[in-house]
Amino acid sequence: MTHRIVISAELAKLFSVLSNPNRVRIVEELRQGELSVNNLQDLLGISHAAVSQQLAVLRTNRIVAERREGRNVFYHLKNPELAAWVLAGLRFIAPDDQEIKSMLTAIEQAKHSWA
Numbered sequence: 001m002t003h004r005i006v007i008s009a010e011l012a013k014l015f016s017v018l019s020n021p022n023r024v025r026i027v028e029e030l031r032q033g034e035l036s037v038n039n040l041q042d043l044l045g046i047s048h049a050a051v052s053q054q055l056a057v058l059r060t061n062r063i064v065a066e067r068r069e070g071r072n073v074f075y076h077l078k079n080p081e082l083a084a085w086v087l088a089g090l091r092f093i094a095p096d097d098q099e100i101k102s103m104l105t106a107i108e109q110a111k112h113s114w115a
Contacts, residue, residue: 014061
């Protein structure tokens, strides 16, 4: 039973790290391979400091690793499968067919009642 508590706590910690949209975007961008802070800044449209801050959290939690080449630092996912796992989460946030149908029906009803 104790092992289940430990594992649950570690998974919750991972989910907490991934609870920031910019960190999720960094994981998604790094799925193709390594990138520098400047590359990530351009891709994400956020400041250099914000990228560095989010990378520090990801590095501290062993999600990304860095490689230095002269003055440049390149980041990559320690386990590239994480990006696929995160992207697989899209199926949990996408509305199902019934929700889409209900939403479209509500929109049509609103249009008729407001017209």
